[in-house]
Amino acid sequence: MTQVVDQVEHIYEEVIRRNPGELEFHQAVKEVLESLVPVLERHPHYAEHRIIERICEPERQVIFRVPWVDDSGRVQINRGFRVQFNSALGPYKGGLRFHPSVYLGIIKFLGFEQIFKNAVTGMPIGGGKGGSDFDPKGRSDGEVMRFCQSFMTELHRHLGEYTDVPAGDIGVGAREIGFLFGQYKRLTNRYESAVLTGKGTTWGGALVRKEATGYGVTFFIDEMLKARNNSFEGKDCVVSGSGNVAIYAVEKIHELGGKVVACSDSDGYIYHKAGINLETLKQLKETERRRIRDYVEIHSDAKYHHGGNIWDVPCVVAVPCATQNELDGDSAKTLVKNGCIAVGEGANMPTTPEGIKVFQDAKVSYGPGKAANAGGVATSALEMQQNASRDAWSFEFTERKLREIMRDIHQACFETAEDYGKPGDYVVGANIVGFTRVAEPMVAFGVV
Numbered sequence: 001m002t003q004v005v006d007q008v009e010h011i012y013e014e015v016i017r018r019n020p021g022e023l024e025f026h027q028a029v030k031e032v033l034e035s036l037v038p039v040l041e042r043h044p045h046y047a048e049h050r051i052i053e054r055i056c057e058p059e060r061q062v063i064f065r066v067p068w069v070d071d072s073g074r075v076q077i078n079r080g081f082r083v084q085f086n087s088a089l090g091p092y093k094g095g096l097r098f099h100p101s102v103y104l105g106i107i108k109f110l111g112f113e114q115i116f117k118n119a120v121t122g123m124p125i126g127g128g129k130g131g132s133d134f135d136p137k138g139r140s141d142g143e144v145m146r147f148c149q150s151f152m153t154e155l156h157r158h159l160g161e162y163t164d165v166p167a168g169d170i171g172v173g174a175r176e177i178g179f180l181f182g183q184y185k186r187l188t189n190r191y192e193s194a195v196l197t198g199k200g201t202t203w204g205g206a207l208v209r210k211e212a213t214g215y216g217v218t219f220f221i222d223e224m225l226k227a228r229n230n231s232f233e234g235k236d237c238v239v240s241g242s243g244n245v246a247i248y249a250v251e252k253i254h255e256l257g258g259k260v261v262a263c264s265d266s267d268g269y270i271y272h273k274a275g276i277n278l279e280t281l282k283q284l285k286e287t288e289r290r291r292i293r294d295y296v297e298i299h300s301d302a303k304y305h306h307g308g309n310i311w312d313v314p315c316v317v318a319v320p321c322a323t324q325n326e327l328d329g330d331s332a333k334t335l336v337k338n339g340c341i342a343v344g345e346g347a348n349m350p351t352t353p354e355g356i357k358v359f360q361d362a363k364v365s366y367g368p369g370k371a372a373n374a375g376g377v378a379t380s381a382l383e384m385q386q387n388a389s390r391d392a393w394s395f396e397f398t399e400r401k402l403r404e405i406m407r408d409i410h411q412a413c414f415e416t417a418e419d420y421g422k423p424g425d426y427v428v429g430a431n432i433v434g435f436t437r438v439a440e441p442m443v444a445f446g447v448v
């Protein structure tokens with residue numbers, strides 16, 4: 001036992017040494033490695049083949065200049081990234097994030113998580129991630145288009161339906177995917193539908209893709225609640241964020257009988273005791289691209305808190321759907337004190353390690369992003385399937401598939417956690433399921 005612990009500790013130290021300053025990447029690696037000690041004991045050949053060390057090193061990393069001209073005629077320069085992390089199970093798959101906080105460490109943490117998340121879905125997709133420090137906030141459609149065209153002018157040579165298939169993430173939605181696809185098509189002279197997912201539904205996009213991450217996290221929480229003989233019925237919920245993931249989590253929670261009483265953006269949060277009005281939320285965020293504070297102009301019985309901490313709002317179910325490390329140890333303590341029994345992560349790594357520990361010690365059902373938000377990328381894989389067969393499935397059929405996938409993910413994580421003597425620990429479950437599914441083909445492929 002101690003020998004394996006030392007081995008894993010050594011691998012982690014090497015990761016820190018080889019990737020200095022990339023704190024989010026270190027954090028993501030640490031959480032996975034901690035789960036893997038019993039796996040190495042049971043399967044010593046993974047250590048012989050140095051599978052963990054290989055998984056921690058991206059297969060390829062591309063960093064490039066993205067020059068473009070803004071509306072005032074000024075030249076702007078951003079930095080573009082694509083980290084192609086692991087292709088043991090299929091072409092690299094993962095979103096693009098456009099946000100000023102993006103640097104290599106963020107893309108690597110996201111790409112690393114994506115390997116395991118994609119494996120957990122059971123679909124044939126490898127892991128990758130990309131993006132830019134471009135800030136779309138306040139930019140015109142023309143500026144966003146010129147940026148996307150410049151970004152794709154470099155990126156296109158690294159993509160392909162059998163090579164690497166990006167999609168959206170923070171700051172990248174249907175508008176951006178449209179501009180990116182248009183430029184890819186123009187540069188390659190190929191209508192290669194499955195090179196990007198999250199496309200518009202009139203040109204090869206899957207129905208339910210837009211809703212998939214939010215619906216999926218809700219289905220996953222529903223499964224966690226069922227496992228403790230409970231349900232969403234009549235429960236107050238808090239969903240942080242107000243982007244694509246948050247909006248459709250609110251929609252599905254309301255359908256399943258829960259009530260979302262708060263959501264947020266990076267400026268502050270709204271509390272609406274009567275329940276968040278979905279139509280208003282969609283109108284403000286999807287159609288008009290406005291801030292969440294404007295919600296109270298339409299609903300005077302709601303309250304806006306500038307700054308503040310959304311996790312102070314009492315709830316039974318918490319769904320962090322904003323960004324990494326948004327829920328810390330103190331927030332987790334507040335949630336537990338207020339009677340929270342389940343947490344499902346719609347965002348990637350939104351809970352800090354201290355927060356996770358608080359939830360697990362308090363026996364809160366805690367669904368890590370790798371499992372709980374895998375519905376988005378799983379539905380991207382369904383989009384690829386439809387593109388490959390030149391077919392288009394109905395909303396109902398696709399949603400049913402998503403529901404089944406989330407049920408299977410929950411079951412695989414639940415059973416694996418039990419098998420490894422950690423019942424109810426979805427972190428261990430997801431990490432071990434994801435790791436072993438990637439490790440097996442890596443062993444089969446030899447040293448590559």
Ligand code: GLU
Nearest residue numbers: 094095167168169377380
């Ligand atoms: N960005 C999403 C995620 O974090 C979706 C990726 C995809 O659909 O490829 O999983």
